Amino acid sequence: EEAGAEYEIVPLDFSKGEHKAPDHLARNPFGQVPALQDGDLFLWESRAICKYVCRKNKPELLKDGDLKESAMVDVWLEVESNQYTPALNPILFQCLIRPMMFGAPPDEKVVEENLEKLKKVLEVYEARLTKCKYLAGDYISVADLSHVAGTVCLGATPHASVLDAYPHVKAWWTDLMARPSSQKVASLMKPPA
Numbered sequence: 409e410e411a412g413a414e415y416e417i418v419p420l421d422f423s424k425g426e427h428k429a430p431d432h433l434a435r436n437p438f439g440q441v442p443a444l445q446d447g448d449l450f451l452w453e454s455r456a457i458c459k460y461v462c463r464k465n466k467p468e469l470l471k472d473g474d475l476k477e478s479a480m481v482d483v484w485l486e487v488e489s490n491q492y493t494p495a496l497n498p499i500l501f502q503c504l505i506r507p508m509m510f511g512a513p514p515d516e517k518v519v520e521e522n523l524e525k526l527k528k529v530l531e532v533y534e535a536r537l538t539k540c541k542y543l544a545g546d547y548i549s550v551a552d553l554s555h556v557a558g559t560v561c562l563g564a565t566p567h568a569s570v571l572d573a574y575p576h577v578k579a580w581w582t583d584l585m586a587r588p589s590s591q592k593v594a595s596l597m598k599p600p601a
Contacts, residue, residue, distance in 0.1 A: 409589035410553055411465035417596070455485055458550050469550045480544040484551035487543075491532075495525035496558050503565035523567060530574050537576035541583075552584055560594045 420426040420441060428439045435443035436452035444451040444460070451457050462469040471477035499522045502514035536543060543551045559581060562568055571578050584590050 409592045410548075410587070411461050411469060413461050413465045455489060455554060458554060459485075462550050469548070469553070471544065471547070471549060477545060477547070481549045481551045484543040484549070485554060487529075487532075488551060488554045491529045492526075492555065493558060495522050495529050496562060498522040499526065499565060499567060500558065500561050503567065504561060519567070523570060526570060527573075530571070530577055533577050533580075534574040537580050542580065548587075552580070553589070555581075556584060556590050556593050557597065560590075560597055 420432060426432060427441065432443065433439055435445055435450045438452065440452070442452065442454050442457055444457045446460075446464075451460055459470060463472070467473070469481075471481050498518055502516075502519045502522075506512050506514055533543070540546050542548055559571075562570070571581055585594070
């Protein structure tokens, strides 16, 4: 959305095993989502897909051409991948997926353990965002945008208010969600009424 790329979302029915069907395995050999097909190019892994789309349509989101700025974008993409998302995903699984897919209540111990991990990560984000408007600097980048989908899902849990304890993180998130691209992504993630 932010890069202005044209795309088509092709949903898969996991309950029918469509993610393990040969045509999808040709797109993603791990049988997971996301997967991108652009002509004869197949990509998987969300950050690789995002970087490709940015390089093709809006390279300024990667800060290509400026060694230090692009390095900071890479750093914060790695932080999102290796710190933020690993703390967030178990919360999302317990609060959203487990009840919906398995009819089981969340394991509150797992949720609490990961909320503590997430808070530690948010402390680092808070410190960073006191120095600049966005994670990589005073410019929006794919590093910021890569947080949208997961954090939108966090908003659907009883723990959405965790961001409120970090005023700079909250301001950053509010700014991100004011972007038309983030609003579109959030609207696509809502289940039909």
